[in-house]
Amino acid sequence: MSDIKQVHQAEYAAPNLGERIVAALTDAGIPATKWTPKILGPADQIHGGGLQQTQAHAAMVDITPDMHLLDIGCGIGGPARYFATAHGCKVTGIDLTDEYIDAANLLTQKIGLADKVAFDCGDATALPYDSASFDMAWALNVTMNIEDRAGFYAGVHRVLKPGAKFCISEAGLGPGGDPYYPLTWAREPAYSFLMPPDNMRTLLENSGFRVVEWVDEAARRKATADGRPAAEAKPVETPLTIQMTRGDDYLERRANSGKSIKEGRLTNIMLVAEKV
Numbered sequence: 001m002s003d004i005k006q007v008h009q010a011e012y013a014a015p016n017l018g019e020r021i022v023a024a025l026t027d028a029g030i031p032a033t034k035w036t037p038k039i040l041g042p043a044d045q046i047h048g049g050g051l052q053q054t055q056a057h058a059a060m061v062d063i064t065p066d067m068h069l070l071d072i073g074c075g076i077g078g079p080a081r082y083f084a085t086a087h088g089c090k091v092t093g094i095d096l097t098d099e100y101i102d103a104a105n106l107l108t109q110k111i112g113l114a115d116k117v118a119f120d121c122g123d124a125t126a127l128p129y130d131s132a133s134f135d136m137a138w139a140l141n142v143t144m145n146i147e148d149r150a151g152f153y154a155g156v157h158r159v160l161k162p163g164a165k166f167c168i169s170e171a172g173l174g175p176g177g178d179p180y181y182p183l184t185w186a187r188e189p190a191y192s193f194l195m196p197p198d199n200m201r202t203l204l205e206n207s208g209f210r211v212v213e214w215v216d217e218a219a220r221r222k223a224t225a226d227g228r229p230a231a232e233a234k235p236v237e238t239p240l241t242i243q244m245t246r247g248d249d250y251l252e253r254r255a256n257s258g259k260s261i262k263e264g265r266l267t268n269i270m271l272v273a274e275k276v
């Protein structure tokens with residue numbers, strides 16, 4: 001195993017995750033026909049803001065049933081299944097964590113969505129796809145683990161069709177100093193490749209993308225008591241939790257993200273770019 005894969009695996013390890021999720025839902029008496037994005041959301045939307053934020057981001061673009069989307073760093077497939085369920089499109093997800101891809105496949109088969117949504121285990125910086133093969137790409141809270149940002153953007157640019165959209169959400173470095181660790185994507189600074197949002201934008205534009213939407217999500221979060229996104233008004237009944245996927249220390253790590261946002265140490269951008 002390469003060094004980076006080892007560090008990555010230590011960060012994201014989640015043994016038997018798919019089986020644990022299936023068991024929790026089965027024990028709660030919820031049949032697979034009812035495993036909606038809301039029921040699965042607490043465990044399968046692995047980013048601040050959860051399903052609500054995926055929905056808000058998706059509302060910024062037009063996703064149509066004839067499209068084939070690429071979800072890079074897809075986690076266990078929550079956003080991918082949401083796009084396919086809500087918009088009828090085809091989605092390919094790719095992620096470096098083997099256990100996440102196993103869980104993604106298991107859950108997708110169980111809900112009968114495998115004809116529309118497929119997953120590959122692989123590295124976001126070496127996308128194993130033909131040039132100009134996707135109508136849209138997504139990277140939700142992934143790039144903080146990607147050191148070679150220019151190489152990553154160049155690869156996404158290659159696999160997208162001309163004019164295709166690239167939707168990104170990411171935490172970045174704020175002006176207030178280093179963030180507090182452990183963070184939700186990295187327990188140690190060594191696996192956290194944050195950059196100020198303006199630098200990220202310049203790199204993206206230099207890679208052949210034009211930014212068409214730019215939302216400063218941190219500004220909204222700063223206004224909440226703990227720097228976290230506003231909670232869903234009416235949470236759905238589900239036995240699933242984010243700790244099942246990300247570990248028991250997740251809440252401490254999430255609190256560090258919120259505190260870092262509050263103190264201007266972290267930024268959070270939600271954007272839509274277009275392949276020029």
Ligand SMILES: C[S@@+](CC[C@H](N)C(=O)[O-])C[C@H]1O[C@@H](n2cnc3c(N)ncnc32)[C@H](O)[C@@H]1O
Nearest residue numbers: 045046047073074075095096097123124140145
């Ligand atoms: C915070 S999670 C977000 C998962 C998913 N996008 C979501 O929102 O539910 C970050 C994901 O990025 C993946 N990841 C990080 N670096 C990667 C790389 N170089 N190639 C592929 N996936 C990567 C991790 O395995 C993890 O699933």
